[in-house]
Amino acid sequence: MKLNDLPPELLQLIIAFLSPASTLAVALTSRVLFEITIEHLWEAPRMLGLVTVGDRADPRLFRGREGRCGWVGRKVRRAVGLERGEEKQRVPLVVLRARRFEFYASFVRSLSLDETQGDTLSLEVVNKPLQLVGLSSLPIALPRLHELSVHASRASFLKSACSLPWSLCPSLSRIKISVQQAPRVQDNEDPWPSALKDTLAHLPRLDELELIRHHWRGGEDALFDLLSTRFGATLRNLTVLGLDFDMRVLEQPLPALQELNLMLDTDAHVPAVLSMHALRKLHLHPITRMDGSQAVLAALDAPELGKVGLAVGFLSALDPLPDEIDSASPDPLHALLSLLARRWPHLVSFFLHISGTHHPAFQSEAAASWPLSRLRPLLTLSQLKEIHLVTPAQLPLGDADVASLAEAWPEVRVLHLRGGVVERAAGWRALSVLAQLPNLQELALPIILRTPSSPLALISASGVDTLSMGQGDVAFPDHSSSGLRALFPKLKTLQFDTRPGNSHADEIQRAGRLMRLRIALGSEPEKNRGERREMKVVNPWERSEGRIGARESAEVGWPR
Amino acid sequence: MSITLISKEGAQFLVSKPVADRIGVVRDCAYGADFWLGYAVATDDSMGITLANVTSSILSKILVWCEHYKDMEPLVDGDSNMEFPEWDMAYIGHDMNQILFVLEAADYLHIPGLLLLACKGIADVLDGRNPRGICDLLGIVMDFSHRQEVDMDKENGYWRWFLHPT
Numbered sequence: 130m131k132l133n134d135l136p137p138e139l140l141q142l143i144i145a146f147l148s149p150a151s152t153l154a155v156a157l158t159s160r161v162l163f164e165i166t167i168e169h170l171w172e173a174p175r176m177l178g179l180v181t182v183g184d185r186a187d188p189r190l191f192r193g194r195e196g197r198c199g200w201v202g203r204k205v206r207r208a209v210g211l212e213r214g215e216e217k218q219r220v221p222l223v224v225l226r227a228r229r230f231e232f233y234a235s236f237v238r239s240l241s242l243d244e245t246q247g248d249t250l251s252l253e254v255v256n257k258p259l260q261l262v263g264l265s266s267l268p269i270a271l272p273r274l275h276e277l278s279v280h281a282s283r284a285s286f287l288k289s290a291c292s293l294p295w296s297l298c299p300s301l302s303r304i305k306i307s308v309q310q311a312p313r314v315q316d317n318e319d320p321w322p323s324a325l326k327d328t329l330a331h332l333p334r335l336d337e338l339e340l341i342r343h344h345w346r347g348g349e350d351a352l353f354d355l356l357s358t359r360f361g362a363t364l365r366n367l368t369v370l371g372l373d374f375d376m377r378v379l380e381q382p383l384p385a386l387q388e389l390n391l392m393l394d395t396d397a398h399v400p401a402v403l404s405m406h407a408l409r410k411l412h413l414h415p416i417t418r419m420d421g422s423q424a425v426l427a428a429l430d431a432p433e434l435g436k437v438g439l440a441v442g443f444l445s446a447l448d449p450l451p452d453e454i455d456s457a458s459p460d461p462l463h464a465l466l467s468l469l470a471r472r473w474p475h476l477v478s479f480f481l482h483i484s485g486t487h488h489p490a491f492q493s494e495a496a497a498s499w500p501l502s503r504l505r506p507l508l509t510l511s512q513l514k515e516i517h518l519v520t521p522a523q524l525p526l527g528d529a530d531v532a533s534l535a536e537a538w539p540e541v542r543v544l545h546l547r548g549g550v551v552e553r554a555a556g557w558r559a560l561s562v563l564a565q566l567p568n569l570q571e572l573a574l575p576i577i578l579r580t581p582s583s584p585l586a587l588i589s590a591s592g593v594d595t596l597s598m599g600q601g602d603v604a605f606p607d608h609s610s611s612g613l614r615a616l617f618p619k620l621k622t623l624q625f626d627t628r629p630g631n632s633h634a635d636e637i638q639r640a641g642r643l644m645r646l647r648i649a650l651g652s653e654p655e656k657n658r659g660e661r662r663e664m665k666v667v668n669p670w671e672r673s674e675g676r677i678g679a680r681e682s683a684e685v686g687w688p689r
Numbered sequence: 690m691s692i693t694l695i696s697k698e699g700a701q702f703l704v705s706k707p708v709a710d711r712i713g714v715v716r717d718c719a720y721g722a723d724f725w726l727g728y729a730v731a732t733d734d735s736m737g738i739t740l741a742n743v744t745s746s747i748l749s750k751i752l753v754w755c756e757h758y759k760d761m762e763p764l765v766d767g768d769s770n771m772e773f774p775e776w777d778m779a780y781i782g783h784d785m786n787q788i789l790f791v792l793e794a795a796d797y798l799h800i801p802g803l804l805l806l807a808c809k810g811i812a813d814v815l816d817g818r819n820p821r822g823i824c825d826l827l828g829i830v831m832d833f834s835h836r837q838e839v840d841m842d843k844e845n846g847y848w849r850w851f852l853h854p855t
Binding site for chain 1: 789792793796804805808809811812813815816817818819820822823824827828829830831832833838841842845846847
């Protein structure tokens with residue numbers, strides 16, 4: 130049996146699994162396979178590759194002897210109307226190249242115009258071949274285009290990309306626009322903010338919009354007027370980053386909005402009521418203060434909301450000021466969590482990520498601490514499935530605290546509590562409680578294992594495959610591995626944090642002990658399972674991806 | 690309850706209901722009928738269901754997969770980056786000829802999970818080979834000349850040019 134005997138639809142299914150390089154190799158074997166493969170090859174080309182498609186190939190492909198012409202060349206010549214050899218000189222090479230561009234463009238399903246990737250010139254280059262084949266604009270040459278994404282930072286590029294008549298593409302069903310403020314642009318190239326409104330008005334639809342700039346200086350209302358009236362029915366995903374954004378413009382109806390990303394700090398521009406009935410995901414990026422986020426959460430009317438994420442720039446935003454600890458002033462963290470728990474008791478996913486420690490730096494090295502008493506409102510969210518708390522503050526969660534967490538979230542699948550470790554940390558008892566949770570898959574918790582094995586010998590069917598011990602420790606690495614294996618039979622990856630930049634001798638010893646635990650877990654003789662286990666060492670601080678867009682918080686880095 | 694499947698050579702395979710349920714054609718033959726007729730045709734049959742296009746060796750291999758997936762759901766949809774479990778990859782192996790037969794049979798018997806797995810298996814075998822190697826492997830007679838091959842390669846390898854724009 131041969132590959133060629135298969136029906137074309139099965140061949141296409143196989144080709145969909147191949148990498149671009151292998152797809153090309155398959156295409157070059159025979160004409161039958163080439164014809165099936167070429168569509169897949171040009172599904173999502175780079176704009177520059179598409180425009181210059183004729184230029185890099187050997188020009189002799191068209192002018193040489195008949196035997197040297199490729200399959201595409203023959204198709205192109207037929208499209209031009211060339212039949213006999215002597216007519217070849219009559220048709221200029223540029224026309225043949227333009228036909229070839231048209232041929233490849235007809236396969237494109239997804240197109241990305243990215244200014245940072247060098248697509249700037251392509252829109253000027255593209256008009257020449259289009260004129261030669263008698264097409265008035267680029268969208269007509271792309272009959273199968275399904276998805277378009279534009280990433281721009283200069284007004285001229287954005288304008289030339291958006292002002293094309295995209296409504297002529299019959300199957301276009303998704304347009305993503307991302308506008309990012311470039312570090313240095315001339316004044317006449319700045320797309321903000323009025324030029325942006327005029328530019329976007331050309332588009333037939335808009336599904337995702339991302340606006341990233343340092344400071345908003347007015348002009349938002351006209352832009353959001355347009356978004357609400359023209360694109361209200363299609364706009365699903367909105368990201369607005371930048372300080373001093375006037376949130377009152379969001380009062381205008383955006384009925385299809387499902388995901389919202391906002392950067393805000395103070396409650397100065399927050400309206401009293403924000404009605405978004407389709408909203409499912411909300412990400413907020415406060416930097417130094419929480420009152421803006423509080424106001425948004427209080428104002429938001431979103432019954433469908435299931436996922437909430439907060440990426441906080443500095444830890445001090447959630448800490449009561451040191452001189453206020455004794456007074457009766459409310460704790461910002463507790464207030465935020467209780468507001469959240471009160472408004473959306475059916476929350477499925479919660480994400481709280483803190484980038485830096487203190488701003489401005491405190492005089493004393495007072496380490497912040499998040500005991501369970503401050504996190505208690507979260508315990509009422511019984512339907513949580515994913516929890517990420519990534520903080521440089523200390524998390525003094527003992528065995529009893531972890532047990533109450535496990536009791537409060539019976540359906541949890543991903544539990545990430547990453548923080549500094551103190552003397553009071555979770556141990557064997559906490560692990561054996563967590564091993565009884567049926568859906569738990571990923572677990573990250575600062576753990577200190579002081580005894581060789583679990584005092585409770587429980588039979589566990591836990592599905593945990595990734596365990597991160599954070600800044601934890603293990604006293605008897607060689608003996609603890611069998612206990613861990615008994616609690617988590619499906620464990621594949623053990624991670625720990627090596628505390629970058631800290632070179633104390635005890636730190637090195639701790640890392641050595643954890644390495645030994647990892648090796649002991651990996652070299653366990655495999656009795657019952659045939660599956661191979663891979664034990665990886667990953668630094669979780671590098672892997673914790675926060676959705677921080679601000680320059681200010683990106684510069685902070687992790688505490689040393 | 691069990692069902693007899695008869696292969697192309699006439700060999701009989703006795704399989705239980707959850708295993709047979711993985712095979713779309715058998716499921717439709719045996720249980721789909723009661724939707725239309727009001728009773729199941731082959732619930733307690735001694736005749737068996739003849740699968741005339743599948744040989745015994747391939748059918749026994751397919752039944753191993755069905756047996757493994759009788760309790761759990763196989764991956765049936767996803768993009769080209771989906772990852773199959775290790776058992777699946779070990780099951781499908783690297784024997785091109787056999788995978789092709791499994792693919793054809795999975796298509797005929799309507800087993801979407803196995804169909805995708807076989808496609809993935811073929812793609813894994815083909816991955817990282819040059820055109821000559823693929824021709825040798827599959828017994829394809831290459832009908833491009835070397836000159837044409839170089840030209841096509843230059844023309845369609847746009848991402849390569851983009852990565853190394855020299």
